[in-house]
Amino acid sequence: MTAPRPPGPAGGPAVRCRSLGVYFGAVRALHDVSLDLAAGRIHAVVGQNGAGKSTLAKVLGGLQAPKTGEVHIAGRRLPAGDVRAARDAGFAMVHQHFSLPPSFTVAEALELTAARGGSRSIYRRTDLHRRWQHELADVGGETALSTRIRDLPVETRQSLEIVRALASEARILMLDEPTALLTPAATDALFERLRRLRDRGVTVIIVLHKLREVAAIADTVSVLRDGELVLGPIEWSEVSQGRISDAIVGSAPAAERIAGVGAGETPRPGLSEGPTPPNTNKRTLLELVRVSSRESAFEPGLRSVDLNVEAGQIVGVAGVEGNGQRALVSTIAGLQPVTEGSVIIGGADATGVSAGRRRLQGLRLVPFDRNSEGISRSAPLWLNQSALRLIASRRQRSPLVSVRGLKRQAAEAMDHWRVRYDSVAQPADSLSGGNVQRLILSRELAPGLELLVAAQPTRGLDFAATGFVRRSLRELRQQGAGVLLVSSDLDELFELSDRLVVMYGGGVAARFEAPYDPSAVGDAMTGAVR
Amino acid sequence: MEQILATTLRSAAPVVLVATAGVFAFRAGVFHLGLEGLMITGAFTTVAVADATGSVGLGILAAVGVCMVLSVLYWWVIGPLGANVIIAGLGLTSIGLGGTAFALGAIFDRRGSMFTDTVLPRPVSGITSGLGVIVSEHSILVWITPLIVLAAWVILRRSRFGLRLAAAGEYPFAARTAGVNPSIVRLQALLIAGALCALGGAELSVGALNNFTENMTNGRGFIAFVAVIFGAWHPIGAALAGLFFGLADAIGIQSQINITERVPREFVLMIPFVLTIFAVWLGGLWRRRSLEAEAGYAELREPDF
Amino acid sequence: MTDGLQRWASTAAMVGLSFLLTAAILQVSGYGVGDVFSGVIEGSITAPGAASSSIRWAIPLLLIGLGVAVGFRAGFFNVGGQGQFYVGACAALAVTLGWSDGPAPLVIPCGMLAAVVTGMAWSLLPGYLRVRFGTDEVLTTLMMSFIGALVLQYLTAGPMRNPSGTGQTAASERIPEAFRITDGSGVSTTVVVLVGGVAALVWLLLERTRFGMTMTLVGRNPTMARWQGIDVRRVGLINFALSGALAGLAGAVELYGPAGRLVTGFSPEVGFTAVVVALVGLLSVGGTIVAAVFFGGLQSAILFLPIVTDLPSPALVLLHGMVAFLVTVRFRAARRQRAASGAEARAS
16 A cells, blocks of 8 residues: 655655635635655645635646745745746646637647747647657556647546646646546546556645545645644544544534534425426436437537436436537526427427426426536626516516515525525625535525436535535425436436436436446446447 | 829728738737727827928838837727727827827818828839829838838737737736736837828828828728728738738729719718728628637636636 | 725726826827817817717717616626627618618518517527526637728628719618608707617616626626525626617617718727727616717717817727727725635624
8 A cells, every 4th residue: 555655755745734824805715734755756625616626726737826935846945926936846737627729720739738848939730749759658648749638538638637747747737636537447547647657756635525536646635624734734643534524524513513503403395385296206307318419519419318307206327528418408497499300398398498497387497517607706696586486487578677685585485495695786706615516406496396417416525514414315206297317427427316217428328326336427428328 | 094004003002001000919919990090190290200301211201100009008998098999099099180180270271181292202203104104203101011011910820929919808817828028028019000190191192192181191091900801900911901901992083083973972972981890891701700710719718818 | 885986986097097097198108188178078078060960979988888788787797799780780770771761660660670579589599508508708709809990891892882872981871861760960859759768777776676687697607696595697698789789789879870871990999999998887787878978979070070170080099099008907905805705704
C-alpha cells in the first residue's frame, strides 16, 4: 500500500502553505489553512462542496490570490496569484473544468498552454506538429494533432489536460475532481497513470469526492471543512474511514444536519394538494416508441429509443456523458424535435406538442445544469420560483397577475422546501448550489406533477443536499409519480432505480433490473456488451 | 470595367483596414461597434495634424495615437468598469462622429468640411488607359493594405500571441490557466484595432481624397463590422468581404452615373445595406454549427470576471 | 432593494460624469461653461415656449425609448428605432394624403394604425431573422434603420414631394390643418393623454402581466426560459413587434403633431438618443419617462442655445455619446460582490 518515497527536491515538502485565507465578502472560502505535502506521494484532498477544495487548488495554481498567507513550492515562495510563477516552480494543474479552448486544434491548444513556448513566437504548422507529436505519444491514443478539441471524447480531453500539465516537466501535479466525468474504467486508467507518475517522483495532489476513490489511490488524505483544514495530511493507512467521514461532515451539529434530513426535514412534495392522479399503479406516464432525433454537434442524436416510465417508478438512465442523455431529456421536454417515432406522455401522444403544453400536462424537469438551465442567476428568487406559474395558469382569463401574490406563493413554497434566503427579491445567484437545487425542486415538485425528469439532480451537491434530493425522489415514487433519473453517479442509480437503462451512442444499449451487477452495467456503458 | 476595378480597390481599402481591426477585436472577444467612431476620428486627426504640420506622416502618427488612446478608454470602460460592450461601442461611435464635427466647427471654425494640400503619396499615377488604370491613382496605403492583411493573418493564425488572443476571446478560463491575463490580451487587441482604424480613416481623408467632411465615414465602420462577420472572423475572409463591399460600392457609384434616370438613387444606395442584412443572415447560418458545438461548454464555461 | 438603489445611483453618477466631461471639453474649446449651463436652463425651462419645447422633444424619445426598453428587457438589442420611426411617419403621411378629404376622427386613427403596422413590419423582419436563424439583431436593425432613412428620403424627394417647395432639403406636402393634433409647439392635451396612456399600458404589460414577466425571464436567461416551457420565439416576435409599433407610433405623432409634414432626415438623433434614454431609465417605464423629459430638455436647449451662445449641435451628439459610453458602467463594489457570490455558486 505504502509507496516508495523518493526524497523531495530540497528534502523538504513539495508544497507548503502557511495560514492561507480567501474571503468572498462574508464567506470564508479558505481560512487559516497551513499544510505540508511531502514530495513523491499521492495526496488526496476531500471535503464537502463549498469546503474550499477548489479554492485551495486555485490558490496553489496561482489562479486566485489569497488574502492572507503564503505558498511555497519546492522551497520557493510564490508571488500571490501568478500562474506563470507557479508553473515555473514546477507546479501543474488539471482543472475541474476543461481548460482547452474547444475550437483549437490539439496542437494549438498544447502550444497555447505550454509553459515555455517553442523557439519562436511565429510558427509553421508542421513545426508545431513535430514538436507535439512526441508528447502526444504518451497519450497512447491515435489522436491527430489537427483534431479540434471539441471533437474529442471526454477521456481523451482529460488525458490531453494531463499531457499539457506535464509538458513543462512538472514535479507537482494537481488534479481538481478529475473523476467527475469519467467511467469507472477510465477512472482506473487515470489512477494507474497517476501511480506511474508518482513512481517517477512526481508529487500528485488530487481533489476527490468519493472515499472509495481515495482508498484506491491516496497515500495521504487531508480534509477541508468550511474553508478550514480539519484533518491531515495524514497517512491513509493510519486512519479509519469513519474518522474521515466525521471530519468531512463535522462534529455533532453538522452530523445532525445530515441525519436531520430524515428527521426534521422530510420533504413533502405537495402532490396531495393537487389533482391526485388516479393511482392504478401500472399506468404508463411516459412512453418513447422508437424515437430518433438529429445529432447535435457535440452529442449523438437518439437512435430508435424505446423507454417507458410507469406510475410509482424510478427509472434510471446510466451512461458515459455525451451518449445521448441530453438529447433524451430535451426530446422528452419538447425542446428538440424527433425525426422518427413518438413520445407519449400520460397516455396521450405528445410528439408534436410544445414544451409549454407538456409542462401543463404534468411534466416537470430538473435540468442538467442548474445554474444555466434551471434558474436565471440575475432574476429575483420570486420570479425564478414563479416561472412555471407564468405558464401553468395561462388558462385563467385575466392576463394580469398580482406580483404580491406571486411573491407570497414563492415564499411559501421556498419555506416549505427550506431554501435559505433573506428576501424573495434577492438574485438567485446569491444562493449556494444546494439551495439553488432546493429552489428548483420547490418549483418543479409543485402540485400537478405527474412525471419528473431529473437530470443529474445531485451533481456537485454536498452530502446533506444530496440526501435531501434523493429522499425527495423516493417520496415522489411513493406518491405515485413517475421519475426518470439521468445520472452519472452509478451508486445513486443503483440505490434509487427500480429499473435501469444504459445509453450508448444515442441508443439504449442494455436494460437492467435490480439487483444490479456493476460490472455488467460498466461494460454496457463502455460499449463492451457481448 | 477597369474604372470599376480601380474604384473597387479605392473604396475597399479603408473598409478592409477597419475590418482587419474588427477581426482583432472579435477574436479577442470584443464585439466592437466603435469602429466607425475610431475611423472618423482617424480621418479627422490626420487631416488636422497634417494640415497644421505640413507632414502627412505626423498626421497619421497623431491619428494612430488618438485612436489608441480612445481604444484604451473603451477597454477600460468595458473591461475593468464592466460596461456593456455594444452600448459603449455605439457611444464611442457617437463620440467620434459628434466630437469630430464639433471640433471642426468649434476649434477650426470650419463649416462641413476642411481641405488640405498635404495628402498621401501615390506611387503610380497618371495612367489613363488600359489595365494600368486599375493600379493608378492609389495612395500608398492602398498598396500597403494587402501586406497588413497578410501580417494580420500571420499574427492571428500562426503566432503564439494569436493563440493567446483567440483563447482570451473564446474561452477566458483557458487563457487564465495558461498564465495569460485575458484582459491584457484584449487591451493589446484593441490597441492594434485602434491603430488600424486610424489608418482606415486616414486612407479615407488623405488617401482617396484631400479633405475631411462631417460624417464622411458614412457607415463604413459598420460595413467593416459586417465584413468581419461575413468573413467568418478570419483576416483573409474579412478582407475578401471588404473587397466585395468595395465592388458593390463601385457598381453603385457607376450605376448612379448611368442609370439614375430609371432607378431612383435611394434604391441604389440601399443595396449595401440590404446586402449587409443578407450577409449577416448568411454569416449567422454559417457560424451556427460551430456555436452549437460549443454550447456543450456552457456548463463548463465560467463567466469572465 | 439596495441593489436597485445602487443601480440608480451608479447611473446618475455616470450621467453626471458625462456632463462634466462634456463641459470640460466645451471649456477647453473656449465656450463659457457657466453661459452654456444657464443657457441650457433657459432653453429647456425658463425661456418662453422652452418648457413645451422640452416636452415636445421628450415625446418621441419616450415612445421610442419605451420600445427600446421593452426590447432590451427581453434581451433583444433592437437599435433600429430611427428607421421604424421614419417608416411609421411615412405610412401615416401616405394614409393622410391619400384620404385628405376624410373625417379627421377616422383618418388620424387610421394613419396611426398604419404607422404602427409599418413600424412593426420594419422591426419584425430583423426579429424574424433573429428568432428563426439567430441572426444578430444589432446589425440588422441598424441596417433597417439606414434603409428606413433612405425610404423617407426617396418619398420626400420623389412621390410625396411638395412640388411648390423651394427649399434645398426635400420635404413632403403639408397635411391639412384639420388633421393636426397639436399646433406647431407639439404639445396638446390630446398628445399628452395619448402618450401617457401608452406609457401606462406598457407599464401594465411589463410589470403586471404574465407575458411581461415571461419576457423578463427570456431576457435574463433564454435557456432557462426554454426549459421552463416558454416559447422563446413567440415572445421574441411579439417583442420585436411591440418595439416597432411604439417607434412607428412616434412617427405618426410627430407628423400629426409638431411637424405637419415630413422633411428628409428629420430628427436624426432621436433613435440613438432613445436607446440612451431607455438605458438611463434602467429599462423601467418610470425611469424612461424621467430620462426622456431630461434629454428632451437638452434637445430643446440645443435648439434655443444659438440665441444665447453659438454652441453647435454636434456638441449634443458628443454628449449623448459620452452618456452611452459610460451609462452601463457599474460600481466596482457591486460587481465584485456579484462575482463573489457567483464564484460561490460555482464552487458548490
